[in-house]
Amino acid sequence: MWVEVDVAAVRHNTRLLVDLVAPAALCAVVKADGYGHGALAVARAALEGGASWLAVATVDEGIALRAGALRAPILVLSEPPPGALAAARDAGLTPTLYTKAGVAAARAVAQRPPPGLAGHPGERAWCSRANAGVSGPGTSEAAALAETGQGAEPAAATEPAAATEPAAATEPEQVAAEPGQAVEPEQAGADGPAAQLEAPWTVHLKVDSGMHRAGADPEDLAALVAAVRSAPGLALGGIWTHLAVADGAGEEDRSFTRRQLRVFDAAIGSTSVAGRRGILRHAANSAGALAYPSAHYDMVRSGIALYGVSPSDALEEVTATLGLRPALSWHAEVSHVRRLPAGARPSYGRARPLPSAAAVATVPVGYADGLPRRYFEAGGTVLIGGRHRPLAGVVTMDQIVVDCGSDVPAAGDRVVLLGQQGSARLRATDWAHTLGTIAYEVLCGIGPRVPRVVVDRDVRSAQPVGAEQEGG
Ligand SMILES: Cc1ncc(COP(=O)(O)O)c(C=O)c1O
DSSP: OEEEEEHHHHHHHHHHHHHHHTTSEEEEEOHHHHHTTOHHHHHHHHHHTTOOEEEESSHHHHHHHHHTTOOSOEEESSOOOHHHHHHHHHTTEEEEEOSHHHHHHHHHHHTSOOSTTOOOTTTTHHHHHTTOEEOOSOHHHHHHHHHHTTTOSGGGGGSOOOOSSOOOEEOOTTSOOOTTOOOOHHHHHTOOHHHHHHOOEEEEEEBOSSOOSSOBOGGGHHHHHHHHHTSTTEEEEEEEOOOSSTTOOSHHHHHHHHHHHHHHHHHHHTSTTTTOTTSEEEOOOHHHHHHOGGGOTTEEEESGGGGTOOSSGGGHHHHHHHTOOOOEEEEEEOOEEEEEOTTOOOSGGGOOOOSSOEEEEEESOOGGGTOOTHHHHTTOEEEETTEEEEBSSOOOSSOEEEEOTTOOOOTTOEEEEEEEETTEEEOHHHHHHHHTSOHHHHHHTSOTTSOEEEEETTTTEEEESGGGTOOO
16 A cells, blocks of 8 residues: 655646746745655655745754755744754744744844854755745735735636736845845855854744734734844744635635735734835735735745645636646555455444445555545545445454445455546545545545655656655
8 A cells, every 4th residue: 555646746736836826936835744745755846846945834844854955945834932943943944933932032042153063065055045035916916906806716816916026036134145136055055154153044923814823913013023133143034924714715705815915914014124125925825826816925835736636625626727736646455355245244333234245345554544434434435446436344443345346356456545547536625525624634644654655757757755764
């Protein structure tokens, strides 16, 4: 049993999203081991496809990307606990901060010299690149669109907002680069130890515009901006927010999203960096990218769309029209076949009698691998012989039983849990419908026992990832 991750699909999806959101930059969200796909493989593919930033949930996830020799700027999406800040700084991660205490802790860490300054060549590249971004549509446009209600329709996704400023990469406040010029890793890596000591640590601030999960109150943003800007060793690289219902189709969700953008604009407008180039403003997740051009600002943080999956049913059509391709498929092989009479009740609990005599295939995948126990009860299927086959009994920890009816499969026959077999397909979204959840949870739920095999359909090569420790 294995999961196949097609990095060509990730590259393809990234290119489409990069084109869609330009001149805004694309930040590839690869937290939770790249939504179950394997963070390193996905991050590399996304960078090849044109993403310029990576985002993770935790400092440890960022350190794992650095250990994979990734040098792109990496945003940590939550304020790290004080005890993790030094590690974040030493790994060149860009933390998100939203509390006074967080800024104070980061300030204290920034004043300590990095240990040994002994990184491998180029390791400091992130430091100089962390602010490199683009300036694009934003504040005024968002307000205008909010008034007219434009920018809220999924159809608008095919027409990215016109840029109000050129797509020039802007220089970090603290980096000795010419305005309009991003610092390349090679240049930055050539910095001497003295320059490294002086290089400030770039942080982003997050404002809560209505999601109410994490972030500063809008009225506290100006003080946080001032605190960061006055802190020796810190540099403000970005201000961002997160949208709660950008994936919704209803008018209530659309008007809430437009309100969030207004709150975000007003919060930035209240600070000393309003209108300033070189401070990345970002708000959109995949749904924001697809449905709200006015939310693109200077950067878009996209996760689920990179993996070729729609953020919601409401955006299914936009996702399909754009041409996003699922990157992940999940495969297994029949391990055993029994012919059972009508009325036999396979698996634990003897939950349901077979309606008629049937060939029942055993497949070595279970809830320990991320196939939820309730998949049987909910009417879930898997693909065998190019057809949807219902489960014949409850999912066990390591195995399922599948009702193949009058078709008699053989041990070794291919089973598709997610993906395509002949003309039949099973998507994470289909599982989500069956299970009453979202595709995100399905993908992130695929367990670490399932080996991830990276394939690159552009070059027709397949390579097991165990050696690179990319398995989830
Ligand atoms: C703060 C933040 N930004 C962006 C994303 C990416 O969201 P999506 O996968 O919907 O693109 C996430 C994911 O949950 C997130 O937490």
